[in-house]
Structure formats: structure tokens, C-alpha cells
Amino acid sequence: MIDVSVFTPKTVYVTYIAATPEQVWQALTDPAFSKRYFFGFAVAVEPREGGAFRLHDPDGRIHASGEVVAWDPPRRFSSTWIVEGMGGFDALPACLVTYDIEWSGESVKVTMTESHSWNVPDAILSGGRSGWPAVMCNLKTLLETGKTLSIAPEGPPPEMVEAVKKAVIEKPWLKR
Amino acid sequence: MFKALADASRRELLDRLRAENGQTLNELCVRLDMTRQAVSKHLAILEEANLVATVKRGREKLHYLNPVPIHEIGERWIGKFDRSRLQALSDLKRNLETRDE
Structure with a gap:
């Protein structure tokens, strides 16, 4: 099991959804449901701490893989992420993606936190920052209306691809 | 949310979080022409409008821009x-x- 204490939150997104924590939990962990708001990407997760986490792209290939770090339905789901099949991305240290679900008045507050164990440059974070708001928005719309309207974000920005290449060569996470 | 965005000081705080995410109140107060109390009040309004998300880390509170x-x-x-x-x-x-x- 990884040491969570070395991870620092770098991106934190919050949305309030008129649903129950159980509905949000299902949306975040069910392959068929996740496909509907995650732009065709399907979550596949072994429902236990230490279990395997996978995110399949719309063609069924593995886009990201990792390990379940927290499995506490319907409150907290946390897993490591290594992005695969994108030339070099899988040489980066794993990041940690955590969803916290809690009641807030009549609705449910969903917090997505992306944490890193190294001083990751903004250019690498830009990929997630262009995609996550759309995913969170889509999740909310789907749970509240049964429909989605979001526009799929484009692939990784060119500056992200460049920054990943540079980081993989220089390996700044090895320097302390 | 629009009310929260209608204030120039609050927009400046969001700009500073965009430049560097995850700052504490103390860090946000550096080089700002505002009292600590005023910054704290603005941050509370931004958090209320869900434009700022916070994470507690030990005794510190980190502030993040929430564009959702x-x-x-x-x-x-x-x-x-x-x-x-x-x-x-x-x-x-x-x-x-x-x-x-």
C-alpha cells in the first residue's frame, strides 16, 4: 500500500448534486454508469482496499490503472492513477484521485481531489484541469436530469505532452 | 456566484489561486493591499459561492480555485x-x- 501522507492536493473540484450519496457512489464506481458522464470512459474497480482500479477508454483499452487506497461506501473512494498508452505518461509517479461524498443540506457535496507526491509542474496538471470540470459537470447533470450535455474535452494539451517528456527524462521526483 | 464575482478584490484572489493553487490565508495576504480580516471575509464569500474549495491540512487551510x-x-x-x-x-x-x- 502506498504512503498517502507524501501526497499533496494539487487540484480540488467541488460540485453540489441533488441526489443521494448512494447514487453518487454508484455513478463513480459503476462501469456502465461512469461511461455515460465520463465521455465513454468506463471505471472498473475491485471493491476493496488494495483492489485494482482501471479506467478503460471508449475503445476498451486501458487508459489509466492503479490501486484502490480507500473504499468506504458511500463516503470515500480513493485510488492511485497511472495513465497508460500515451507515450511516457506511465513513467510518471502515480497520482492519487480521491472522491469525498457528504450530505450538505438538501444536496450532496462531491469533492474530487487530485494529489501528487512530487512538485508536479502546472503544464502536467493542465491536462486534468481541462478535463475534470467537464466530468464533474456531466456527473451532476446526469444525476439530476438523466441526461448529459457536456462537450468532450480535447486530448492532452501540447504543453502537457512536452512537460511529460521533459519530466520523464529529468525525473525531478528523485531529487529531494 | 455572480455576486461573488462582482468584486474586484475577490476576482484578484481567484487570479492568485489560478497562478498558484493551494495557498494558505497567510500566503494569499502577501503583497495584497487588504487586511487579513478582509481577505478572510472575501475567501468565505468565494467558498460560499463554491468558487473556492478548501482542504484542511494539519492546522492550515489550503485554498483552491474551483472552476466547476x-x-x-x-x-x-x-x-x-x-x-x-x-x-x-x-x-x-x-x-x-x-x-x-
């Missing part, structure tokens, strides 16, 4: 095809304006 509500507004009024035209217009504006400098 702004994204929701964008989706409500900007369609799929408008987006590329708007991007082209905004690129053009930026190019022309930087050339003048």
Missing part, C-alpha cells in the same frame, strides 16, 4: 459549435492586442 460552477454556466449558454468560433475570436483579440504593445 463557471464551467456549468459555460455549458448552459455556449454550444458545441459556438465554442470553436469563440476560441478563434479570443485568439484573434489576443494576437491583435499583444501586437500593439
